[in-house]
Amino acid sequence: MRPLRAALVAAVVICLVLGGCSREDRPIEARLDRADEFLGHHGAVQAGLQVEAAIRLKPSRSDTYRTAMALYIEHERRPEAASVIERFLELARAERLDEKLSREELAHLHSVLAEVYQEGHLLLQAEDAYRAALALSPNSAQLLNRLAYFYADEGIKLDEGLRLARRSVGLAPEDGAIVDTLGWAEYKLGRHDAAARTLARAIRLMPDDATLRYHLGAAYVRLGRKIEAWIELNKALVLDRNMREAAKLLKTLHKRIPASVID
Secondary structure, eight states: OOHHHHHHHHHHHHHHTTOOOOGGGHHHHHHHHHHHHHHHTTOHHHHHHHHHHHHHHOTTOHHHHHHHHHHHHHTTOHHHHHHHHHHHHHHHHTTOSSSOOOHHHHHHHHHHHHHHHHHTTOHHHHHHHHHHHHHHSTTOHHHHHHHHHHHHHHTOSHHHHHHHHHHHHHHOTTOHHHHHHHHHHHHHTTOHHHHHHHHHHHHHHOTTOHHHHHHHHHHHHHTTOHHHHHHHHHHHHHHOTTOHHHHHHHHHHHTTSOHHHHO
């Protein structure tokens, strides 16, 4: 469920591939290009030195931070990504950048930071960052959805997550991923009948998503609808053969269904 990454990583190619750099920016981009090469060969320390050198050349340049954080996220270097985003936001607050960031971009940066924190299991920091993003854009269906999904996925503040998910669905009722979050929140609260109905609707809107299929399969397992669960979990694995959760649940389900039924 991570469209944020693609948007960030796209920033890397703007200067390096599309030729959008001014002459004075080329030394900066050369440093960032070398950082990318080092990260590709597990050279995190050397990459960090290149990023810092790029920043020192022009500390107020926003695109340096955008590209650096995209590189770190692409190469799954969470602490470094978080550090760059935090610095970027601090400079934005102090109005020390070469441009004034919009509320939408500030909200986006907080949301990306929250995702990085969550992947690093820093849940308190992740929640604060999600809330900071939502405070900047309180009527964003996507930001409401991300905080709701965070609560559901982590199994915390489930009632609040359900409330946020309902608001998000009200704003974007035809978005399958957002409807899925509502169903997942219902599932986590033990409302399995409601969850199955909501998740089935999400799949009608977005049938080719492995996570949605897994969620519906999990709801069917809870309801004792074993054959339907088996079908959905298998579809999840066809869409994403590396989905461990679906594979694990399917393995337990095989023990409950006679082989003659599923062969």
